[in-house]
Amino acid sequence: MSRLKNLFGIQWPIVQAGMIWCSGWELASAVSNAGGLGVIGAGSMYPEVLRDQILKCQAATDKPFAVNVPLIYPSIEEHMRTIMELGVPIVFTSAGSPSKWTSELQAKDIRVVHVISSVKFAHKAEMAGVDAIVAEGFEAGGHNGKEETTTICLVPAVADAVRIPVIAAGGIYDGRTALAAFALGAEGVQIGSRFVVTHESSAHRAFKERILEAGDGETLLRLKDLTPVRLLDNPFSREVAAAEESGAGVEELRTLLGRGRAKRGMFEGDLEHGELEIGQVSGQIKELQSAASIVEGLVDEYQGLTSGMEDSHFHW
Amino acid sequence: MSRLKNLFGIQWPIVQAGMIWCSGWELASAVSNAGGLGVIGAGSMYPEVLRDQILKCQAATDKPFAVNVPLIYPSIEEHMRTIMELGVPIVFTSAGSPSKWTSELQAKDIRVVHVISSVKFAHKAEMAGVDAIVAEGFEAGGHNGKEETTTICLVPAVADAVRIPVIAAGGIYDGRTALAAFALGAEGVQIGSRFVVTHESSAHRAFKERILEAGDGETLLRLKDLTPVRLLDNPFSREVAAAEESGAGVEELRTLLGRGRAKRGMFEGDLEHGELEIGQVSGQIKELQSAASIVEGLVDEYQGLTSGMEDSHFHW
Numbered sequence: 202m203s204r205l206k207n208l209f210g211i212q213w214p215i216v217q218a219g220m221i222w223c224s225g226w227e228l229a230s231a232v233s234n235a236g237g238l239g240v241i242g243a244g245s246m247y248p249e250v251l252r253d254q255i256l257k258c259q260a261a262t263d264k265p266f267a268v269n270v271p272l273i274y275p276s277i278e279e280h281m282r283t284i285m286e287l288g289v290p291i292v293f294t295s296a297g298s299p300s301k302w303t304s305e306l307q308a309k310d311i312r313v314v315h316v317i318s319s320v321k322f323a324h325k326a327e328m329a330g331v332d333a334i335v336a337e338g339f340e341a342g343g344h345n346g347k348e349e350t351t352t353i354c355l356v357p358a359v360a361d362a363v364r365i366p367v368i369a370a371g372g373i374y375d376g377r378t379a380l381a382a383f384a385l386g387a388e389g390v391q392i393g394s395r396f397v398v399t400h401e402s403s404a405h406r407a408f409k410e411r412i413l414e415a416g417d418g419e420t421l422l423r424l425k426d427l428t429p430v431r432l433l434d435n436p437f438s439r440e441v442a443a444a445e446e447s448g449a450g451v452e453e454l455r456t457l458l459g460r461g462r463a464k465r466g467m468f469e470g471d472l473e474h475g476e477l478e479i480g481q482v483s484g485q486i487k488e489l490q491s492a493a494s495i496v497e498g499l500v501d502e503y504q505g506l507t508s509g510m511e512d513s514h515f516h517w
Numbered sequence: 518m519s520r521l522k523n524l525f526g527i528q529w530p531i532v533q534a535g536m537i538w539c540s541g542w543e544l545a546s547a548v549s550n551a552g553g554l555g556v557i558g559a560g561s562m563y564p565e566v567l568r569d570q571i572l573k574c575q576a577a578t579d580k581p582f583a584v585n586v587p588l589i590y591p592s593i594e595e596h597m598r599t600i601m602e603l604g605v606p607i608v609f610t611s612a613g614s615p616s617k618w619t620s621e622l623q624a625k626d627i628r629v630v631h632v633i634s635s636v637k638f639a640h641k642a643e644m645a646g647v648d649a650i651v652a653e654g655f656e657a658g659g660h661n662g663k664e665e666t667t668t669i670c671l672v673p674a675v676a677d678a679v680r681i682p683v684i685a686a687g688g689i690y691d692g693r694t695a696l697a698a699f700a701l702g703a704e705g706v707q708i709g710s711r712f713v714v715t716h717e718s719s720a721h722r723a724f725k726e727r728i729l730e731a732g733d734g735e736t737l738l739r740l741k742d743l744t745p746v747r748l749l750d751n752p753f754s755r756e757v758a759a760a761e762e763s764g765a766g767v768e769e770l771r772t773l774l775g776r777g778r779a780k781r782g783m784f785e786g787d788l789e790h791g792e793l794e795i796g797q798v799s800g801q802i803k804e805l806q807s808a809a810s811i812v813e814g815l816v817d818e819y820q821g822l823t824s825g826m827e828d829s830h831f832h833w
Binding site: 203213214319320321338339340346347348349350351352353354355357358361371372373375377378380381382383384385386388416417418421422426446447448481482484485500503504506507510514515516517 | 529635654656665671694698702732733763797819822823831
């Protein structure tokens with residue numbers, strides 16, 4: 202009995218993270234068709250682009266999929282109207298208070314999942330009535346919490362603190378890490394970085410290839426005083442690091458960041474001057490695959506680990 | 518068949534971390550008597566103190582125990598002579614190259630375990646011939662790696678990279694987190710912070726009580742440019758943070774740190790001006806216990822999780 206599979210109507214408790222510039226309808230529909238939950242990342246989309254992406258996703262799959270909406274997004278009203286009008290069944294919200302939109306979405310029979318990175322905000326999300334929580338650890342790619350709490354510390358603390366299902370995120374990419382997340386109390390896993398390196402991801406090919414080359418320790422959390430974000434090492438991230446080490450203030454960092462850096466790096470493939478948002482687990486990603494082969498391989502590995510558990514590696 | 522239990526001659530694959538100012542003979546012998554591996558933390562001990570601690574530990578238990586020696590320790594030669602002379606069966610080395618001491622210790626039939634925080638140093642330790650590795654994640658208390666790789670990312674990467682047994686450290690404190698570590702490929706777990714909050718730990722009572730009050734996000738990695746260390750929030754750690762944010766250099770930080778800060782905080786209980794080294798998991802530690810009750814509770818919880826795995830929470 203899996204609460205999450207029932208909540209979302211999916212076969213496997215695997216959520217593909219909604220990621221700016223990487224997760225459009227092609228990736229989302231591929232993950233949903235493979236039995237997981239595909240998520241369109243609306244944070245990098247104009248309202249008309251999101252509408253088009255949802256329509257294409259609906260044409261490509263008859264399975265449930267979701268849209269991830271950062272609540273600080275300027276056109277949030279239009280995004281939410283489109284989602285409700287087109288009957289998207291599940292919305293992931295992040296980067297803001299879930300209290301404003303949750304009940305309105307739920308009134309339209311839309312499930313709401315909120316992404317948090319601390320116990321305090323897990324409590325707030327539960328109080329706001331969301332259906333599930335994504336507990337995202339420090340190792341995750343992209344924007345992240347100031348507390349720097351890692352997956353192994355955050356997930357059990359959140360699972361102890363709330364009654365709604367917890368989906369673990371940050372550092373999960375295979376059967377081993379998915380089983381670790383379930384051991385910690387999660388009822389589902391959200392996977393971002395590994396799905397960036399798929400044929401269906403809209404990330405630029407140069408960015409995918411750079412991730413395949415990444416080694417241990419090549420991502421670090423940057424721009425902590427502005428809005429913490431995990432970046433892959435490149436000339437731009439080193440420029441940010443140098444500015445931070447010399448004590449740059451928020452305004453100076455904002456100017457350095459400028460506009461459109463993430464698009465330039467992840468979507469246009471400018472590996473020098475672009476912002477390359479990716480998780481720490483990128484050091485473990487070795488192959489460009491289809492989304493379906495990732496889901497299938499992960500499920501096989503997970504089931505292999507859990508089936509032989511009593512007379513195996515796990516026996517104490 | 519557990520390689521680690523055979524290697525150490527212990528009942529449970531639970532290692533108590535060797536920690537300065539917290540893990541003397543009382544804690545180490547209590548953990549070993551409970552079936553785990555107790556470890557004396559020699560990094561805060563003068564040579565004559567270590568000798569006395571080893572003799573007392575030998576009098577208190579007939580089970581194997583270990584000594585942890587930071588390889589940058591100034592009196593390393595004397596420490597190692599004492600360890601070999603008194604027949605300590607296992608040595609944990611950290612903070613330096615394991616190539617110098619490993620073969621000399623092994624020639625005396627002493628097992629050598631080296632602590633690392635990156636795949637690169639895991640390779641080096643295996644090349645140096647150590648018997649096992651502790652892979653310590655970013656969330657661990659005390660001194661830590663510059664790569665900031667977390668337990669869920671580090672352990673699978675290290676387990677893939679080496680053939681010797683891997684002991685996971687960082688964020689582990691109960692049956693759930695121990696099972697997560699085994700899912701990631703570890704064959705043992707090292708637990709630090711939770712053993713600080715025991716009757717047998719030599720930490721000051723005020724420090725233990727402060728840990729019990731700690732919440733989510735109250736530890737952060739500090740002094741990254743000097744030598745990264747995870748500290749509990751207090752006036753001293755805030756002073757360090759302010760200096761770092763204003764771009765303080767290495768010399769300035771070294772002066773601010775001064776001498777004896779860790780002793781002052783952890784051993785003498787000065788919660789204002791002392792250095793309070795503890796893991797991120799301190800937010801989850803709710804009770805001052807005996808070391809034996811921690812070991813027993815953890816084993817019970819672990820076995821409960823692994824025994825019912827096929828028709829439970831874990832079933833996909």
